[in-house]
Amino acid sequence: MQQRGFSLPETLCSLVLFAVVIILLLNYHRGLQQGGEAQWQTRQLWxxxxxQTEPESPPLPDGWLVQKQQISCGDCLCISVTITSPQRRFGQLSKRICPLPHSNQE
Structure with a gap:
């Protein structure tokens, strides 16, 4: 009489292979998720x-730090900002705000 089905070694081998594939897929998913979070945090930072480069800027959420410097650059206002996220990512941005020229149209 011939038996049909899989033997115990074949079943165990397929189970190990299945577990390895699941672990690899979970690690891949975690990597994608961390990359997405890092990208989102970078967008938030900028x-x-x-x-914050606006003369009157809104307050930042808790955990965010900003160093802001406003100086006069001739007829313009120069604003320099260094911002740090709660995850310790930082960025620097500068902006020059100059008055619009007046046109004499009558």
């Missing part, structure tokens, strides 16, 4: 930095 968005907040751009907001």
């Amino acid at each position: 968005r907040y930095a751009l907001e």
Whole structure:
């Protein structure tokens, strides 16, 4: 009488292979997720930095740090910002705000 089905060694081998594939897929997913979070944090950092270069800027959320310097550059206002995220990522941004020239149209 011939038996049909898989033997115990074949079943164990397939189970080990299945477990290895699942672990690799989970690690790949975690890497993608961390990359996405890092990209989102970087976008937030630059968005907040751009907001902080305005003369009257909104307050930052808790955990974010900003160093802001405003100096006069001739007829313009120069604003330099260094911003640090809660994850210790940082960026620097500078902006020059000059008055619009007046046109004499009558």
